Amino acid sequence: MNIFNERKVYPDDFPSRFSCLIEENINLLENIFDNSSDLIIRKFSVCGYDFAAVHLENMINKGEFNKQLLFALNNCAKLPLDPHERFDYIEQTVSSCPDQKRSESVEQTINLLMSGHALLFSQNVSVVLALGVQGYPRRNITDSNSEVTERGSQEAFTETIRENIALIRKRMKTPDLKFKYIKIGKLSKTDVALCYIDGIVSPKILKRVEERLSSIKIDTVLESGYLQPFLENNVYSLFTEVGNSERPDTVCGKISEGRIAILVDGTPFCLIVPYLFVENFQNLDDYTLNPVFVSFIRLLKYFSFFLSILLPGLYVAIGEFNPEIFPTAIFYKVVDAKTTTPFSLLWEALIIYTIYEIMREAGLRLPKAVGHAVSIVGALVIGDAAVSAGLIGAPMIIIVAITALASYVVPKLYYASAILRIIFIFIGGLAGVFGVIIGLWTVIVIICSHNSYGIPYSAPIVPFDIKSMRDTFIRMSWRKLSKKNIKIQKLKGVESEV
Numbered sequence: 001m002n003i004f005n006e007r008k009v010y011p012d013d014f015p016s017r018f019s020c021l022i023e024e025n026i027n028l029l030e031n032i033f034d035n036s037s038d039l040i041i042r043k044f045s046v047c048g049y050d051f052a053a054v055h056l057e058n059m060i061n062k063g064e065f066n067k068q069l070l071f072a073l074n075n076c077a078k079l080p081l082d083p084h085e086r087f088d089y090i091e092q093t094v095s096s097c098p099d100q101k102r103s104e105s106v107e108q109t110i111n112l113l114m115s116g117h118a119l120l121f122s123q124n125v126s127v128v129l130a131l132g133v134q135g136y137p138r139r140n141i142t143d144s145n146s147e148v149t150e151r152g153s154q155e156a157f158t159e160t161i162r163e164n165i166a167l168i169r170k171r172m173k174t175p176d177l178k179f180k181y182i183k184i185g186k187l188s189k190t191d192v193a194l195c196y197i198d199g200i201v202s203p204k205i206l207k208r209v210e211e212r213l214s215s216i217k218i219d220t221v222l223e224s225g226y227l228q229p230f231l232e233n234n235v236y237s238l239f240t241e242v243g244n245s246e247r248p249d250t251v252c253g254k255i256s257e258g259r260i261a262i263l264v265d266g267t268p269f270c271l272i273v274p275y276l277f278v279e280n281f282q283n284l285d286d287y288t289l290n291p292v293f294v295s296f297i298r299l300l301k302y303f304s305f306f307l308s309i310l311l312p313g314l315y316v317a318i319g320e321f322n323p324e325i326f327p328t329a330i331f332y333k334v335v336d337a338k339t340t341t342p343f344s345l346l347w348e349a350l351i352i353y354t355i356y357e358i359m360r361e362a363g364l365r366l367p368k369a370v371g372h373a374v375s376i377v378g379a380l381v382i383g384d385a386a387v388s389a390g391l392i393g394a395p396m397i398i399i400v401a402i403t404a405l406a407s408y409v410v411p412k413l414y415y416a417s418a419i420l421r422i423i424f425i426f427i428g429g430l431a432g433v434f435g436v437i438i439g440l441w442t443v444i445v446i447i448c449s450h451n452s453y454g455i456p457y458s459a460p461i462v463p464f465d466i467k468s469m470r471d472t473f474i475r476m477s478w479r480k481l482s483k484k485n486i487k488i489q490k491l492k493g494v495e496s497e498v
């Protein structure tokens with residue numbers, strides 16, 4: 001049992017509203033934060049009236065807070081006598097902060113305080129003035145590491161949700177672009193923003209997404225991947241129904257087709273729903289380069305994906321059950337390798353792929369300075385030593401190398417292809433070529449059976465939509481693509497309630 005499931009950020013035994021006395025309010029905050037050392041409280045007087053400024057250390061820009069409120073307040077020659085008029089005068093005349101809020105609720109005030117707001121308490125007033133002068137550490141906008149392109153913008157999302165919203169807003173200069181905030185997480189209170197274009201998005205899909213997000217019961221949300229299982233219909237499927245991107249231009253293209261982007265504070269990866277299988281084979285360069293070349297690359301990607309999942313299984317199946325299919329020269333090489341190694345082709349494939357995944361994971365998790373060296377040197381040394389020692393046949397090493405390269409052509413499907421590769425190796429070793437064919441058709445049926453918010457996951461291939469095929473296996477020029485922008489909820493096979 002998780003003891004944190006019932007824990008609340010704001011305990012029930014504390015009052016819900018602040019007092020009119022500053023000392024009582026300060027004591028309340030100190031009790032809630034249990035005298036945490038990063039809670040900064042500064043008491044001061046102006047024109048004979050008591051005030052208190054409260055903030056969390058390193059969460060605000062002190063220079064902005066001083067300039068927008070404290071300096072102006074200290075220079076006031078006279079303040080209204082009535083406490084409420086005095087508070088209104090400070091809010092409307094003295095403070096120059098563009099982002100300020102009144103708060104009467106203790107819980108709301110605590111959330112604002114922990115989000116980087118500075119609080120101003122005034123004597124004999126139970127209302128708190130919260131100023132948005134956030135200054136917590138943040139990363140500068142850089143280029144994308146996971147979605148590399150030849151052309152297009154070099155800006156990628158950061159970990160700050162408001163900066164990410166600005167990156168989208170500056171590209172989509174329309175008042176129809178909407179953002180809707182939701183807080184998720186009992187402890188983390190993470191800001192989550194839904195991004196969509198009103199008039200293009202399906203209201204029913206938007207309502208479904210809002211309902212799923214609002215029903216999430218979780219303590220902390222540290223990355224968008226925490227929310228992804230709650231947005232999928234089948235969390236155990238190898239093919240995800242939720243896309244992700246860290247490029248604002250990619251997100252803008254998706255929401256212009258009727259999709260919904262989900263931004264999560266603290267992560268540069270934005271979720272995209274609904275998401276289709278064919279989108280795994282698309283990237284921004286597809287729309288900036290020559291359409292003839294892009295069409296060739298698209299077909300190459302589809303070929304590489306099926307090659308990465310089928311090649312080792314077919315090699316094992318043919319080598320174990322139907323070696324006569326091989327050309328004569330290759331047949332003798334395979335027979336020679338089988339007679340000089342102690343393992344069957346099935347176990348050879350499993351062993352070498354296990355070693356490959358170990359090296360890939362080691363190279364990924366180690367520091368960058370040594371990660372590449374470990375993966376490259378490990379592959380060369382272990383591969384050569386395994387062949388020289390007679391443990392693994394040379395043809396199997398070649399199969400592994402080709403499959404590894406092919407799997408990286410479509411990086412969004414790497415994890416799915418890694419699991420399917422192992423499955424097809426087992427099928428090939430146990431049921432031969434016929435088993436591999438049956439397994440392939442099973443995978444295709446699974447892809448076609450998926451449904452993402454009422455939209456077929458395999459659209460526009462199944463059901464077939466000739467109009468949408470202009471941007472699937474091949475890509476037509478922008479002269480034709482620009483004539484009609486097809487909304488995702490208008491594809492064939494979409495459920496009637498969408």
